[in-house]
Amino acid sequence: xxxxxxxxxxxxxxxxxxxxxxxxxxxxxxxxxxxxxxxxxxxxxxxxxxxxxxxxxxxxxxxxxxxxxxxxxxxxxxxxxxxxxxxxxxxxxxxxxxxxxxxxxxxxxxxxxxxxxxxxxxxxxxxxxxxxxxxxxxxxxxxxxxxxxxxxxxxxxxxxxxxxxxxxxxxxxxxxxxxxxxxxxxxxxxxxxxxxxxxxxxxxxxxxxxxxxxxxxxxxxxxxxxxxxxxxxxxxxxxxxxxxxxxxxxxxxxxxxxxxxxxxxxxxxxxxxxxxxxxxxxxxxxxxxxxxxxxxxxxxxxxxxxxxxxxxxxxxxxxxxxxxxxxxxxxxxxxxxxxxxxxxxxxxxxxxxxxxxxxxxxxxxxxxxxxxxxxxxxxxx
Amino acid sequence: xxxxxxxxxxxxxxxxxxxxxxxxxxxxxxxxxxxxxxxxxxxxxxxxxxxxxxxxxxxxxxxxxxxxxxxxxxxxxxxxxxxxxxxxxxxxxxxxxxxxxxxxxxxxxxxxxxxxxxxxxxxxxxxxxxxxxxxxxxxxxxxxxxxxxxxxxxxxxxxxxxxxxxxxxxxxxxxxxxxxxxxxxxxxxxxxxxxxxxxxxxxxxxxxxxxxxxxxxxxxxxxxxxxxxxxxxxxxxxxxxxxxxxxxxxxxxxxxxxxxxxxxxxxxxxxxxxxxxxxxxxxxxxxxxxxxxxxxxxxxxxxxxxxxxxxxxxxxxxxxxxxxxxxxxxxxxxxxxxxxxxxxxxxxxxxxxxxxxxxxxxxxxxxxxxxxxxxxxxxxxxxxxxxxxxxxxxxxxxxxxxxxxxxxxxxxxxxxx
Numbered sequence: 001x002x003x004x005x006x007x008x009x010x011x012x013x014x015x016x017x018x019x020x021x022x023x024x025x026x027x028x029x030x031x032x033x034x035x036x037x038x039x040x041x042x043x044x045x046x047x048x049x050x051x052x053x054x055x056x057x058x059x060x061x062x063x064x065x066x067x068x069x070x071x072x073x074x075x076x077x078x079x080x081x082x083x084x085x086x087x088x089x090x091x092x093x094x095x096x097x098x099x100x101x102x103x104x105x106x107x108x109x110x111x112x113x114x115x116x117x118x119x120x121x122x123x124x125x126x127x128x129x130x131x132x133x134x135x136x137x138x139x140x141x142x143x144x145x146x147x148x149x150x151x152x153x154x155x156x157x158x159x160x161x162x163x164x165x166x167x168x169x170x171x172x173x174x175x176x177x178x179x180x181x182x183x184x185x186x187x188x189x190x191x192x193x194x195x196x197x198x199x200x201x202x203x204x205x206x207x208x209x210x211x212x213x214x215x216x217x218x219x220x221x222x223x224x225x226x227x228x229x230x231x232x233x234x235x236x237x238x239x240x241x242x243x244x245x246x247x248x249x250x251x252x253x254x255x256x257x258x259x260x261x262x263x264x265x266x267x268x269x270x271x272x273x274x275x276x277x278x279x280x281x282x283x284x285x286x287x288x289x290x291x292x293x294x295x296x297x298x299x300x301x302x303x304x305x306x307x308x309x310x311x312x313x314x315x316x317x318x319x320x321x322x323x324x325x326x327x328x329x330x331x332x333x334x335x336x337x338x339x340x341x342x343x344x345x346x347x348x349x350x351x352x353x354x355x356x357x358x359x360x361x362x363x364x365x366x367x368x369x370x371x372x373x374x375x376x377x378x379x380x381x
Numbered sequence: 382x383x384x385x386x387x388x389x390x391x392x393x394x395x396x397x398x399x400x401x402x403x404x405x406x407x408x409x410x411x412x413x414x415x416x417x418x419x420x421x422x423x424x425x426x427x428x429x430x431x432x433x434x435x436x437x438x439x440x441x442x443x444x445x446x447x448x449x450x451x452x453x454x455x456x457x458x459x460x461x462x463x464x465x466x467x468x469x470x471x472x473x474x475x476x477x478x479x480x481x482x483x484x485x486x487x488x489x490x491x492x493x494x495x496x497x498x499x500x501x502x503x504x505x506x507x508x509x510x511x512x513x514x515x516x517x518x519x520x521x522x523x524x525x526x527x528x529x530x531x532x533x534x535x536x537x538x539x540x541x542x543x544x545x546x547x548x549x550x551x552x553x554x555x556x557x558x559x560x561x562x563x564x565x566x567x568x569x570x571x572x573x574x575x576x577x578x579x580x581x582x583x584x585x586x587x588x589x590x591x592x593x594x595x596x597x598x599x600x601x602x603x604x605x606x607x608x609x610x611x612x613x614x615x616x617x618x619x620x621x622x623x624x625x626x627x628x629x630x631x632x633x634x635x636x637x638x639x640x641x642x643x644x645x646x647x648x649x650x651x652x653x654x655x656x657x658x659x660x661x662x663x664x665x666x667x668x669x670x671x672x673x674x675x676x677x678x679x680x681x682x683x684x685x686x687x688x689x690x691x692x693x694x695x696x697x698x699x700x701x702x703x704x705x706x707x708x709x710x711x712x713x714x715x716x717x718x719x720x721x722x723x724x725x726x727x728x729x730x731x732x733x734x735x736x737x738x739x740x741x742x743x744x745x746x747x748x749x750x751x752x753x754x755x756x757x758x759x760x761x762x763x764x765x766x767x768x769x770x771x772x773x774x775x776x777x778x779x780x781x782x783x784x785x786x787x788x789x790x791x792x793x794x795x796x797x798x
Contacts, residue, residue, distance in 0.1 A: 007465065062622070
């Protein structure tokens, strides 16, 4: 690959109007923000690695809209995307992240001691607890744009760094392309295995190329700390366990992340981070903390209550089915997690989630007894 | 820091600098440079072709059979005049290791020049796929004179429908894997304008995929004309579904016997079809329609992609030459159960598919039977081959009905050398 997008030069022969995408049936953040004038101004630009405007927005053109969630509709191909195409991405970020301005600063706080409580979520309701985030390795293109050589370099670095983890974090790497049938089955049974993306949101952005080359899963022997390599981001880091001890999950999350960051730095590689956008990831929706902290929780009564959606909104929480972002809930069990990513620190987000879940369970218990929950409705956070 | 570095050394000879300072650390600095050509140079040094060579050990397609690290190293940094690259050609073959029954091609062209710039890879693939045809030394015959076809009307008791299809690309515009939205819209404009000039039994109408009404859509589905967004990963991994349904559409004549798909896998797919066994008439309409469309686009200064070695140039190397698939839906209840059926088809240079198309299996006793070959034989030769072959199959079926035995025919020769 000639590492540059001279293909873009060819398109400039045509006028901006001739190239402008038809977004008349679209409902995503990119389609809301992009205008013909903006397209004209940005179409001749590219990042140093050759990522262009059309590359940024292709997934949003190919996927007009999602029935459950307003999708972002654009991706970054490298760290510089957020700078070169800020005219488009700043308003997308502002719209997606509750009014976050280009001048705002994002706070990072991965000190688990700052979390109050969280070790006592009622296990009769909370089935499991999980925290995930992503990290990108500075100097390499992101999954939509990376070459095979770069992707393999990211994998190699990750394997080396993770191999140095010890104690509770001692573990093993399973390359997707080499795993045995037995290993694969075990990873599926543990709910760890990620497979080639089927979501057109991801495929249309180029993230599925060369699958399964340089993709893999690392997890610790205790199966409570898991790292995905080269899926939607360079690294996805997940801490999880059954039951409601979110504090323990978050402790392990912070400890593990900090160790991994140190190990990468020792090898001359920082994570992509800046004081405006926090941790830089492929999808603008994951900027800042990239953090989704959530539980699988039984709320059969609460979920049927007319005010359920409103309460979630006030608590700054979102619901999903237990199969993940593209699923609906089954049997009154919901995946409830923080809605925000940027503009709040990691500790703040986990705190909001923990406090919110406690309240929801309290409401569930009241509804079970046939009592009203009106006096428990919280103010908007 | 990267910016000040760039300013410091601006005006120096990049290559000398990189060499003297060692590629590693310097290159990392250059990667952060705003100057994209410096960054590109740095990347090439950090990532030699060997680091990018795809892992094809589990692959079974023509591209994987032909691509070597040496070929990849020579071709990786080349571009066509439209700046299409080797990695883009082969992406579909890397992403789709292979079909157990059918050896897929595993690469596509982004433009006409692909076949020349990347000839070192495409020539052996063409040879592999097209029975040893060598584009360097051989020429492909084009013949669209339907009057030459003999015995081209089949027994309607056996043949349910007859169909001929091909593709055509508009010279000067990139192919579906590579085209920009503006180019794709230009293809649509050129083709739709030309088709509006067709008259009499060929007069018809265009239905844009993005703008058709629900009723029009249902009618096209009922007529088995509607094509939808590709779901096959062979196509989606080759970037052909981008911007769907922008600039895609279907044109057909009022009689519903001549149909053109715009901007699906090729710029155009041209189809002539009708119920029953009159393959001669189907082919006659096919040739007449194609010639008229060609004339209409030439009036406006456009032409089809064609050359004497590759014939008509299309997106997939498997469709080079004639791009022609002539076939019938035919009932062969007894013959299909005979164990010699496959061998007979092979020798007649025919293939069977289910009646739902290439990715389907046959249901019941009705098969889609068509020519295997595309390149090295002319349109007339291929259609005659299908005509003779299908007549032979029907003859076998009748003999089996009468309790008589059948013979496996001698294999048909491949193209003249």
